[in-house]
Amino acid sequence: KQEVTQIPAALSVPEGENLVLNCSFTDSAIYNLQWFRQDPGKGLTSLLLIQSSQREQTSGRLNASLDKSSGRSTLYIAASQPGDSATYLCAVRPVRGGGADGLTFGKGTHLIIQP
Amino acid sequence: NAGVTQTPKFQVLKTGQSMTLQCAQDMNHEYMSWYRQDPGMGLRLIHYSVGAGITDQGEVPNGYNVSRSTTEDFPLRLLSAAPSQTSVYFCASSYRQVRQPQHFGDGTRLSIL
Numbered sequence: 001k002q003e004v005t006q007i008p009a010a011l012s013v014p015e016g017e018n019l020v021l022n023c024s025f026t027d028s029a030i031y032n033l034q035w036f037r038q039d040p041g042k043g044l045t046s047l048l049l050i051q052s053s054q055r056e057q058t059s060g061r062l063n064a065s066l067d068k069s070s071g072r073s074t075l076y077i078a079a080s081q082p083g084d085s086a087t088y089l090c091a092v093r094p095v096r097g098g099g100a101d102g103l104t105f106g107k108g109t110h111l112i113i114q115p
Numbered sequence: 116n117a118g119v120t121q122t123p124k125f126q127v128l129k130t131g132q133s134m135t136l137q138c139a140q141d142m143n144h145e146y147m148s149w150y151r152q153d154p155g156m157g158l159r160l161i162h163y164s165v166g167a168g169i170t171d172q173g174e175v176p177n178g179y180n181v182s183r184s185t186t187e188d189f190p191l192r193l194l195s196a197a198p199s200q201t202s203v204y205f206c207a208s209s210y211r212q213v214r215q216p217q218h219f220g221d222g223t224r225l226s227i228l
C-alpha cells in the first residue's frame with residue numbers, strides 16, 4: 001500500500017528565508033505528484049503538479065522537484081513571506097488501481113513564517 | 116468561475132440522524148471523489164465516481180452512500196450518523212485522464228453529537 005510521509009511536520013522560520021519541504025512515498029509507480037496549500041479552515045489549493053516523467057515544475061517563488069526512482073519530492077519556497085504561512089500537503093496518484101483510487105496524501109507540513 | 120462547490124459549509128447532527136452533503140462542479144469533469152480529513156490521519160478517500168452512473172468504494176466507505184445521476188453532481192449520504200464520522204469532508208473533481216490535476220472544494224465541517 002502506498003504511503004506518503006512529509007517531513008518536517010511543522011516548521012517556523014523568519015521572513016525572507018528560503019526553505020525546503022520534503023515528501024517521500026513508498027511505491028514509485030505513480031502517475032503524478034501534486035502539492036497543495038491549505039489555509040486554516042479552508043479547502044485545498046493546488047500549487048504544482050509534476051507528472052511522473054518530469055523532474056521539476058516552477059510557479060513564481062515555488063519550485064517542486066520529483067525523483068520518482070527514490071520516491072522523493074521537495075517543495076522549495078524562495079524568499080518566504082508571512083502570507084506563505086499555511087499547511088502544505090503532498091499527494092501522489094498511484095498507478096495501482098488505474099488511477100481511479102484518487103490521491104494518497106501525506107499528513108502535511110504546518111509552516112509559519114515569522115514577520 | 117465556480118469550480119467545485121460544496122454545501123453546507125458547516126453542520127451539526129445528532130447520532131442516528133441522516134443527511135446529504137452536496138457537491139457540484141461546473142468544469143464537465145468525469146471523475147469526482149469524496150475525502151475525509153481527520154487530525155493526524157491526512158485525507159482519506161471515501162467513494163469515487165468515474166462518470167454518471169458509475170461509483171466505487173475508496174479506503175473508508177463504511178457508513179456512507181453515494182450516487183452519480185449527472186456529470187455535475189456527486190452527493191454523499193450519511194444514513195445514520197455516528198460520532199466517528201465527525202470530520203471535514205472534501206469533494207474533488209478532475210478530467211478522467213489520470214494525469215490531470217485534482218480540484219477541491221472548500222469542505223464541509225461536520226460534527227456528530
